[in-house]
Amino acid sequence: MLNHDRSSFGRTFQIVWVFYFLSFVVSYALLPSIPLHLRELGAGIKVSGRFATAFMMGSGFGALLTGPLGDRYGQRKILRWATISTTLCFVIYAFLNHMWLFFLVGLPHGIIWSGFRTGTITWVGNFLPEERRADGMAIFGMAAPLGAAVGPIVGIWSMPHIGFSALMALLAFVSAMLYIVLGRSSESEGRINTPAVSMAYKWPGNWIIAPSIVLLCMAISYGPIPSYGAQEAVDLGFPWASALVSSYGIGMVLLRLALGWRGMGKNPMRLMPWMLAITTVAALGLAAMPGGLIRHIMCGTVFGASFGLAHTLSWVYALDRAEPSRRGSAVGTLYFTYDIGIGLGSLIIGFPMEHYGYRWGWGAGAISLCIAFLIGYWIVRPRLK
Numbered sequence: 001m002l003n004h005d006r007s008s009f010g011r012t013f014q015i016v017w018v019f020y021f022l023s024f025v026v027s028y029a030l031l032p033s034i035p036l037h038l039r040e041l042g043a044g045i046k047v048s049g050r051f052a053t054a055f056m057m058g059s060g061f062g063a064l065l066t067g068p069l070g071d072r073y074g075q076r077k078i079l080r081w082a083t084i085s086t087t088l089c090f091v092i093y094a095f096l097n098h099m100w101l102f103f104l105v106g107l108p109h110g111i112i113w114s115g116f117r118t119g120t121i122t123w124v125g126n127f128l129p130e131e132r133r134a135d136g137m138a139i140f141g142m143a144a145p146l147g148a149a150v151g152p153i154v155g156i157w158s159m160p161h162i163g164f165s166a167l168m169a170l171l172a173f174v175s176a177m178l179y180i181v182l183g184r185s186s187e188s189e190g191r192i193n194t195p196a197v198s199m200a201y202k203w204p205g206n207w208i209i210a211p212s213i214v215l216l217c218m219a220i221s222y223g224p225i226p227s228y229g230a231q232e233a234v235d236l237g238f239p240w241a242s243a244l245v246s247s248y249g250i251g252m253v254l255l256r257l258a259l260g261w262r263g264m265g266k267n268p269m270r271l272m273p274w275m276l277a278i279t280t281v282a283a284l285g286l287a288a289m290p291g292g293l294i295r296h297i298m299c300g301t302v303f304g305a306s307f308g309l310a311h312t313l314s315w316v317y318a319l320d321r322a323e324p325s326r327r328g329s330a331v332g333t334l335y336f337t338y339d340i341g342i343g344l345g346s347l348i349i350g351f352p353m354e355h356y357g358y359r360w361g362w363g364a365g366a367i368s369l370c371i372a373f374l375i376g377y378w379i380v381r382p383r384l385k
Contacts, residue, residue, distance in 0.1 A: 013124065013136075017143045019079070019181050020120045024147025026090075026171045027113060029155030031055070031226040032245060034106075036156070037164045038099050039231065046350035047099070049227040053347040054103045056223070058110025059117075060339030066115040067122065067332025068202065075123035076182065082115035083179040090172035094165040114335060122331045125319040137319075141312045142256045145304060149249025152242035156230055204322050204330040210379050211314045212337040217372035218276070218307065219338045221283055221365030223345020224353065225303075229296070232358040236292050244286075244296040251304030256312075269380045272313045276373040278306035280366055287363035310376065311338075317379070 035048035070078045089109040096102055124140050158167045229244035240246075282303035289295045314334060322330035345365065353361035 013140070015181060016120055016124060017140055019178055020116075020140070021143040021147045022174060022178055022181065023086075023116045023120075024144050025151040025154065026086075026174050027116075028148045028151025028226065028245070028249075029158075029167070029171055030090075030093075030151075031155075032152050032230040032242065033155035033159055033164070033167060034093070034102055035227050036159065036230060036234070038102065041097075041099050043099050045228065045231060045354040046347075048231065049224070049346045049350040051102050051106050052223065052227040053343040054106035055110040055113070056339040056343035056346065058107040059114040060110075060336045060343065062111030062114030063118050063332040063335035063339065065111070065332075067118040067329050067335070070115075070119050070122055075119040075126075078115045078119040079123075079182055080179060082112050082119065083175060083182065085112045086116075086178075087172050087175040090168045090175055094168035094172070110339070114332075114339070117335055118331050121315060122327050125315075125327055125331070126324070137312055137316055139256070141308065142253050145249040145252030145256070145308055147249070149246045149253065152226075152230065152245045156242045202326050202329045204318070204326050204333060207321050208318065208330060208333050210375055211317055212334060214276075214372045214376045214379070215311070215314050215334055215338040216341040217368045217375070218279070218310065219341025220345035220348070220368040221279070221372075222307065223342040223347075224349045224361050224365060225300075227346045228350065228353055228358060228361065229300075233293070233296065235358075238293045238296065240293060240297075243293055244300040247297045247300030248304035248307075251301035251306075252308030254301070255305035255309055269313055269317060272310055272380050273373060273377040275306040275310040275313070276369060276376045279303055279310065280369040280373060282306065283362055283366035283369055287359045287366060310372075 031052060034051045035043075038048040038051065039045075066078055066082075086109070089105060089112065092105055093102070096105065125137070155167060158170065162170075225245055225248060230241045233241040233243060279302075282299045285299040285302070286295065289299065315331070318330045318334055319327060345368070349361040349364050352364055
């Protein structure tokens with residue numbers, strides 16, 4: 001059973017949890033909404049997915065910068081900068097009327113988005129004690145999938161009711177409120193006192209290569225879900241257009257709740273290959289199962305549950321292995337490969353989806369997951385003995 005003493009999960013932990021949740025709500029309201037808006041402007045399926053490519057490519061390369069900057073100046077300062085800049089991006093989206101302008105703004109917006117994720121993950125990882133880090137990260141990790149479940153519902157429901165520009169104004173308002181939420185956190189908690197940390201990126205060590213490849217392959221399979229899941233639902237006339245991506249978030253939350261109650265034991269990494277195998281089966285289900293809405297709900301829930309835990313375990317592995325002064329760089333490295341993978345998945349898998357159908361794209365994602373499973377098993381093999 002999980003030790004329910006929450007002394008290490010204090011007020012700052014709770015504030016940063018709320019901050020992370022709301023940041024995912026606004027981002028996941030944006031990610032499916034812009035491709036649908038681009039379709040309204042005349043874009044095809046694969047072109048509409050290029051916004052996610054631009055956004056996630058920016059986020060990937062930005063993570064290499066924002067991670068070390070957080071190590072140098074403090075994660076809280078990076079997050080304050082990110083909230084102000086993100087609010088400005090939402091305001092700009094509201095006035096755009098040409099599809100290519102969305103791609104141009106999406107790239108710097110992705111760089112800013114990287115600051116949210118490297119900053120929060122590193123900040124929380126710094127003040128969680130090592131013996132409780134896996135359980136603490138599992139609880140903190142529920143913020144992202146909850147936001148990923150709520151955000152698409154907000155975005156996709158709001159567009160036909162209030163319009164795209166009004167939706168962007170709403171997201172800008174919520175983003176501005178994040179600055180206020182952040183102001184209630186502690187300045188010093190989670191800050192690592194290291195002498196003269198350089199703001200340059202520092203290679204965490206060769207150990208980072210294997211988990212980075214795992215996350216890259218996982219991300220390629222996930223990349224089409226925010227961009228194309230709602231489009232498939234709209235094209236096929238599903239009554240719940242955000243079912244796939246929302247079920248993905250719900251699945252992540254349900255498994256984390258179960259593990260938060262029972263704990264993950266002394267060797268949580270042993271779960272990684274199992275989770276990757278289940279995710280592969282879920283991706284194959286999206287490609288091969290009959291039906292429509294039920295297929296999205298069932299496969300999305302299973303995919304989210306297993307994918308989310310494997311994703312969390314990758315971060316636990318990195319935070320355990322990295323030196324304290326290089327945790328920002330380690331998290332930045334993982335986010336770089338993860339975000340590049342999402343961008344590549346959205347770009348590459350859009351081609352078979354447009355020319356052969358959505359199911360062919362889901363099947364292509366399953367192939368990438370098979371590679372992730374093999375490398376993930378190799379990482380944890382010494383721990384299985």
